[in-house]
Each structure stands twice: as structure tokens, then as C-alpha cells.
Amino acid sequence: MDARRKFWGFAAAAAAALVALSAAGSSGAAEPAFDPSTILVKFADPARAAAIVRSLGDRPLGLTLNGVEVVGLERGGRVHAKIARYRTLAEVVYAEPNGLARAQLTDGLSAPNDPQFGSQWAWGPIRAVDGWSVYPGSYTTGNAATIGVVDTGVDSEHPDLSDGRVLTALGANCVSASGACSPSAALDDNGHGTHVAGIASAATNNAIGVAGTAFGAQIIPVKVLGSNAQGTYAAIANGILWAAEHGARAINLSLGGSSYSQTLCDAVTEAINGGAIVVASAGNGATSAANYPAACPGAVGVAATDSSDHAASFSNFGSPDVFLSAPGVSIYSTYLNGSYTTMSGTSMAAPFVSGVAALLLGQQPSRGVGDLKTILAQSADKVGSGYGSDPYGTCGGCTWSGAYGYGRVDIYRALTAPSVTPGAFQVAISPATATTDGTGAVTYTVSVTGSNGFAGTVDLSVSGLPSGATGVLAPPRTTVPGSARLLVRVPAGTAPGTYTFTVTGQSGSLVSTASANLVVTAADFTIAVTPSVRYATAGLAATYEVEIGTQGGFAGTVDLSVDGLPPGATALFAPPSTSAPGASALTVQLGPLTPPGQYTLTVTGRSGSLVHQASATLVVK
Numbered sequence: 001m002d003a004r005r006k007f008w009g010f011a012a013a014a015a016a017a018l019v020a021l022s023a024a025g026s027s028g029a030a031e032p033a034f035d036p037s038t039i040l041v042k043f044a045d046p047a048r049a050a051a052i053v054r055s056l057g058d059r060p061l062g063l064t065l066n067g068v069e070v071v072g073l074e075r076g077g078r079v080h081a082k083i084a085r086y087r088t089l090a091e092v093v094y095a096e097p098n099g100l101a102r103a104q105l106t107d108g109l110s111a112p113n114d115p116q117f118g119s120q121w122a123w124g125p126i127r128a129v130d131g132w133s134v135y136p137g138s139y140t141t142g143n144a145a146t147i148g149v150v151d152t153g154v155d156s157e158h159p160d161l162s163d164g165r166v167l168t169a170l171g172a173n174c175v176s177a178s179g180a181c182s183p184s185a186a187l188d189d190n191g192h193g194t195h196v197a198g199i200a201s202a203a204t205n206n207a208i209g210v211a212g213t214a215f216g217a218q219i220i221p222v223k224v225l226g227s228n229a230q231g232t233y234a235a236i237a238n239g240i241l242w243a244a245e246h247g248a249r250a251i252n253l254s255l256g257g258s259s260y261s262q263t264l265c266d267a268v269t270e271a272i273n274g275g276a277i278v279v280a281s282a283g284n285g286a287t288s289a290a291n292y293p294a295a296c297p298g299a300v301g302v303a304a305t306d307s308s309d310h311a312a313s314f315s316n317f318g319s320p321d322v323f324l325s326a327p328g329v330s331i332y333s334t335y336l337n338g339s340y341t342t343m344s345g346t347s348m349a350a351p352f353v354s355g356v357a358a359l360l361l362g363q364q365p366s367r368g369v370g371d372l373k374t375i376l377a378q379s380a381d382k383v384g385s386g387y388g389s390d391p392y393g394t395c396g397g398c399t400w401s402g403a404y405g406y407g408r409v410d411i412y413r414a415l416t417a418p419s420v421t422p423g424a425f426q427v428a429i430s431p432a433t434a435t436t437d438g439t440g441a442v443t444y445t446v447s448v449t450g451s452n453g454f455a456g457t458v459d460l461s462v463s464g465l466p467s468g469a470t471g472v473l474a475p476p477r478t479t480v481p482g483s484a485r486l487l488v489r490v491p492a493g494t495a496p497g498t499y500t501f502t503v504t505g506q507s508g509s510l511v512s513t514a515s516a517n518l519v520v521t522a523a524d525f526t527i528a529v530t531p532s533v534r535y536a537t538a539g540l541a542a543t544y545e546v547e548i549g550t551q552g553g554f555a556g557t558v559d560l561s562v563d564g565l566p567p568g569a570t571a572l573f574a575p576p577s578t579s580a581p582g583a584s585a586l587t588v589q590l591g592p593l594t595p596p597g598q599y600t601l602t603v604t605g606r607s608g609s610l611v612h613q614a615s616a617t618l619v620v621k
Contacts, residue, residue, distance in 0.1 A: 034079060035097070035099075038232070040098050041094075042263070045091065046063055056085065056086075061178035062180045066241060066263065070098065080097075088526040090549075099233040100257055101230070101232075102230045102256070103152065103255050103347055114205065115208070125307070126327065144358040145214075145361035147200050147201060149221055150253050151225060152193035152229055154221035156187070156221065158334050160208055161202065167221075170247065171220060172186060174235040179224075179238050189226075194336060195341070196252060198335075199355070202334055209340055214359045229255075233257065233292075236253070240270075248276055249361050250358045252279050255280075256280065256294055257291070258289060261292060264296065265296035268293050269428060275369065277300060281302060281349065282316040283321055284316070286313065286316065289316075291316055294320070300376070301321045301322050302322075304328025304344070304345065305383065325404040325409070326350070328347075329344045330342050331343055352409055356411055357376070368424070368426070378395050380407025380413075382401075384404050387400060426449050427458075435520075444488070444516060446483060446484045447481075448480050448481065448483065456480060458477065459477050461476070463502050465488060465499065470489050471486055497519075500517050521551050525551070527548055527605045527613065528614050529586070529614045533617045534616070536621070539591070544601075545585060549580065556610075560578070560603060568593055569588055569589060570589045598619050600615055602615050603616070
């Protein structure tokens with residue numbers, strides 16, 4: 001068996017499948033995968049996060065770069081139970097699992113003088129040489145924008161990457177318990193990131209190895225996946241923001257997971273608002289289920305095609321995963337220890353698109369993210385079939401296919417595309433969805449970015465809020481680039497539901513809009529019992545604290561009771577009824593003959609027709 005076939009078999013058996021996605025050919029989503037020892041919690045006041053986390057018996061591991069606390073759970077703490085507990089706190093904006101993502105790899109002029117250029121079949125269909133003849137026009141001149149490769153790291157000593165194009169001084173390693181990034185050369189201990197980097201930007205016409213899409217581009221290596229090609233959403237969110245903050249104009253994410261994360265998608269939004277295009281692999285599950293971060297709003301998800309311009313059998317399809325497609329089957333590129341190998345996956349397709357974006361930015365640095373997406377959509381080859389209505393609204397008259405997106409990327413057509421009309425600006429809102437119980441204000445960030453040199457002033461307004469709600473923009477006018485805070489308050493009694501509102505930006509005759517969701521919860525109460533486990537000896541007492549929280553403006557009285565007491569035990573609530581928010585002490589007095597064992601106590605709170613329960617464990621020794 002030759003090395004290529006051996007690698008293909010290894011990849012198919014071990015590294016190809018996306019963690020938490022269903023097997024190839026399945027049409028449904030698999031159970032989301034997440035780190036069982038941590039969760040992500042967004043606090044209204046990040047300065048108070050650590051103290052609140054410690055008060056609940058957990059460990060504050062640190063804030064992500066977009067202000068989300070990574071919480072290390074107490075021993076035995078269950079992810080979903082803990083999330084539910086944090087969501088009862090008024091100080092918490094949202095709480096969610098710390099999802100896991102994995103590298104998305106399956107099993108697997110004239111032409112430059114790179115010896116293996118002929119082994120790279122993708123250059124023909126995407127018309128690379130014709131495109132390079134337009135820009136940069138030679139193999140020795142011209143530049144491209146810096147690409148952030150957020151992956152397993154990059155082998156900066158590889159002969160096709162060792163000429164200084166890998167900016168190790170700007171690199172980072174974010175593989176840690178909290179996902180925090182620290183300065184690092186981000187060396188690759190898996191090979192996936194080096195393969196991706198070679199596709200995006202291997203040195204070209206250097207008489208060595210292979211060619212790269214944007215061979216004039218430099219690379220910021222950011223390690224967010226470990227040697228097993230797996231990493232947490234916290235690390236990936238931090239890695240995205242590290243790359244953006246250190247100068248990456250194109251960010252490549254050849255990775256993905258099946259669970260939605262506001263932390264991750266907010267990081268994508270923040271990078272885009274800062275002027276970076278975010279390109280992500282669409283996923284290898286042969287499914288239309290959402291794959292993140294490709295499915296995050298604003299990301300460019302990339303499906304894979306083969307040498308016949310057919311959709312790869314493993315590639316995800318449909319919206320929101322697929323914006324574009326690119327070669328992703330049997331792609332030959334750089335690998336560890338100065339070697340080269342063939343891999344397949346949407347991981348391989350994404351860096352072709354990142355490279356084209358870097359070329360477009362080198363050709364015209366003033367292009368904004370909206371300009372790039374429009375050019376990529378309009379210039380793509382309509383390979384395959386099934387093109388119809390456009391779910392993204394990227395460009396007037398554009399058609400879209402579930403398997404290919406706007407089509408398969410074409411370097412020549414992209415670099416010869418007409419310039420997008422100058423003087424545009426774009427409005428974006430983060431987060432995409434926020435929740436309120438009717439008390440306090442919900443805060444959104446409205447960002448305004450320009451393209452092609454636009455630097456005017458934009459007036460902002462909001463519409464579509466629930467009846468009686470107020471939305472205050474501070475400031476209501478901003479220069480570009482700029483941002484404003486939007487504070488939304490809803491009156492008591494607002495009907496529960498999801499409300500979609502719109503922020504409009506206007507500058508002269510130019511108008512841009514963006515929409516977000518406000519979820520109003522019903523009036524209700526919550527109940528929690530701490531600690532989760534108590535130990536006691538027969539004849540003695542065990543005490544628990546019962547906390548009653550509110551949501552949706554609930555202001556009633558809650559009556560308390562308990563079931564599941566050990567034989568011979570009695571219980572006393574002090575007080576037996578409490579207004580919300582409030583607390584009561586539960587004392588369980590054990591009898592002298594109460595038998596040893598583990599007992600589950602169920603505390604019930606009742607207020608009219610509303611009933612909620614919480615459990616705790618009593619171990620009698």
C-alpha cells in the first residue's frame with residue numbers, strides 16, 4: 001500500500017468524521033458535543049463573574065476575548081443542570097455548553113515550477129494560472145492580505161512555508177482549560193493546520209513542492225485544536241478574535257461542531273465587524289444540519305467538490321452551511337516534517353476561498369467584507385445544477401444551490417470582477433438574539449463598517465420592538481467605522497414570545513439595515529437547592545438552602561414542600577412560604593434509627609397553577 005492510500009485509510013477511519021455530526025449519508029443532526037467539565041456564561045457585569053461563579057461552588061477559568069466566562073464545574077456537576085442554575089440568575093445574560101469542534105477532514109503567465117504543481121488538480125478548474133496572470137501578475141511581485149489559520153497550528157519550518165510567511169511572532173496557542181490564548185509559534189502537532197496553510201499560501205514558483213492559492217500572503221498561526229484535532233468553542237472564539245486583533249483580514253476555520261454557540265457566533269460577528277472575512281468549512285456529515293461556525297451569521301461556509309465538479313459525497317449542503325464551494329477531494333498539500341500528503345474534506349475546500357479573498361484584498365485593500373462576499377458570489381462558476389432563490393441576499397440576481405452555494409470558486413473570474421460600487425456601509429447587530437424577563441435592560445451592540453473608502457456619518461434608528469418597549473441608541477449617530485449601544489426595555493405584562501426588530505442606518509441616500517431578535521419570557525419563578533449533596537449521621541440534621549428566583553416580572557408567593565425523606569426523618573422549611581425572589585432554609589432531621597443510604601430529596605414550589613421542582617441528595621452514613 002502506498003503512503004497516499006495508507007493515509008487516506010487512516011483519515012477515513014479515524015480523523016474524517018466531524019465530531020457530533022451524523023455519519024455520512026444521514027439526513028439528521030447528531031447529539032451536540034460539548035466539554036463535560038466547563039460551560040460558557042455571559043454576565044451582565046464581567047467584573048462580578050468570578051465572585052458569582054465561586055459562590056456556586058464552581059471555578060472561574062477566565063474570560064474569552066469577547067467577555068464570556070469559562071466556568072469550570074464542581075466535581076460531579078452536570079452541564080445542563082448547571083446551565084439551568086446559572087440561567088436563573090438576574091446577573092446572567094446567557095449560559096450555554098462549551099461545545100467541541102473538530103478539524104473537518106475526510107478519510108482522508110505559465111505554470112509555476114513547483115515540482116508537484118501537476119499533482120494539484122484543483123488549479124485547472126478554478127483557473128489559478130489565469131487568475132494569477134491578472135493579479136499579482138508574476139510569481140515574484142505583488143501582495144495578498146494576511147490570513148489567520150485558526151487550526152492545529154502550522155509547521156513554520158516546512159520548506160514551502162519557511163521563508164518568513166508564517167508570522168510566528170504574532171501566533172498564539174489557545175489550547176488550555178479556559179481556552180485563553182498565549183503568544184506562541186503555534187507549532188503543529190497534528191498536520192491538519194499545515195495542510196490547510198499550504199493550500200492557502202504555500203510558496204510558489206520556488207522549485208519546491210507545491211503552489212498556494214495566495215502565495216504572496218502571510219499567515220498568522222493560531223492553535224485552537226489539540227493533537228487529536230479537537231478543541232473547545234472557547235478556544236476557537238478566542239482564536240478568531242486573536243487573529244482579527246493581530247491583523248488577519250481573512251480568517252480560515254477548517255473546523256466545526258454541531259451545537260450552536262452564541263459565544264462562538266459573537267466572535268465571528270466581532271471579527272467581521274472589524275473588517276475580516278471569516279471562511280469556514282461547511283462540514284463533512286453529508287447533512288443539511290447546521291454546522292458551526294459555518295452556520296454563524298456572516299460566515300462564508302464552503303462545501304467541497306471533486307475533480308469532476310461534482311459535490312463531494314461527504315460534504316454538507318444547504319443553508320446556513322453553504323455559501324460557496326471549492327475543491328476538497330484528494331487535495332495535495334504540505335504536511336508535517338517537510339512532507340506532503342493528500343487529504344479530503346471541507347477543511348481542504350475552505351482555504352482555497354480564504355486564499356482568493358486574500359488575493360482580492362491584495363488587489364484592492366479598501367474592499368470590505370460585503371464587497372468580498374458579493375464578488376465571490378457573482379464570480380463563482382455555476383457547476384452542477386439546482387440553482388434557484390438566494391437565501392442570503394448577497395447580490396441582486398444571484399442564484400444559489402444547496403450543494404454548491406453560489407457556485408464553485410473561480411480565481412480568474414474573481415480577480416477580473418468589476419469593482420463594487422464605492423461609498424457603501426453595512427450595519428450589524430450583536431448578539432443576534434437576547435432574552436429578557438421584563439426586568440432591566442437588554443443591551444445590543446450596533447456596528448457600522450464601510451467599504452471602498454466610505455467614511456461618512458450614519459444616523460441610526462430602531463423599529464419593530466414590542467408595543468410599549470423603548471430602544472435607546474447611544475449615540476444615535478456614528479462615524480464609520482463606529483458602533484453604538486442599543487438598550488431595549490419592555491414594559492411589565494409584555495406578551496411572551498420572540499420579537500424581531502430592525503436597526504436602520506442612513507447616510508444621505510444610502511441605507512443599510514440589520515435585524516435581531518428579542519425573546520420575552522413569561523412571568524414565572526425558578527427554584528434551586530444547594531448544596532447538591534449533603535452528608536449526615538443518623539440522629540443529626542442536614543440543612544439545605546432553597547432559592548426562589550423570578551423571570552418575566554413574577555411577584556407571587558411560593559409554598560414549599562419536600563418528598564423523598566429517609567425513614568424516620570422529618571423536614572422543616574423556614575419559612576414554609578416565601579415571596580419571589582426569596583430563600584428558605586430546609587432542615588432535615590434524621591431519626592436515631594434512620595438507615596444508611598443515599599436518598600433523593602425533591603423540593604416542590606407551588607404558586608397558583610405554577611409548579612417547579614428541584615432535587616438534592618442526602619447521604620446517611
